Amino acid sequence: MNALRFVRSRPKVLVSLAAACALLAGCASSSDVSATDKQGVFVASASASGGRLAWARAHRRAMTEATDYCESRGMQPSMNYEHTAGIDALSEHDSVIRFECHPKL
Template sequence: MSNQGSDSLAEACKTVRECEAERVAKVAGAERKRAPRLTRMRAAVAVALACASLVGCASSTDVVASGKAGSYTVAASATGGRMAWARAHELAMNEARDYCDRRGMQSSVNRETVSGVSAMTAHASSVSFECHPRF
């Protein structure tokens, strides 16, 4: 009887050890899966912060009707780096395009004035445009 009891006890211990080993393996596997995900997430946040610091700020004025009928002007400015003029230009062009798009028309730029060339200074773009029917 004592032999049978010790066999049952050994069997139970073996089962417990297997279960514990399996549980430890699952936890270790989860940790291994989580670690690369966490590393990738940290890298993505670092890249986003780096990009945000390079982008700087950009803003535009409302579209204003100029003296000539059907002619408008919009200005945009941007700061934060040597390529700020490109962001100011793009923002002004997008504002002009969007203004005409909302009216079911397309924009046609007449003149653009750009200012600011030094790094870390405000760069500006002023666009004079007209809206024409789409063909």
């Protein structure tokens, strides 16, 4: 009887675990790539919150934005500078990347 109850509640447990993991993983958002006052230099920024590795998700999202921007022009990104902010596990972490697009080798 107890085994039958466990089998019936198993999907609920799995859904609950998946929801908890998604909540702890958090998400990252980014803004559009923008040009700077220096010709050929662009900025991509992203932020993430929730969990210890929020800074890594923000960095990865900003890098993805820079890569996508350059690749849509048949080029590759070259990162010049990155500024990060946020150190607490539950705070929002930001990554701002300044980059250029160069021809692929």
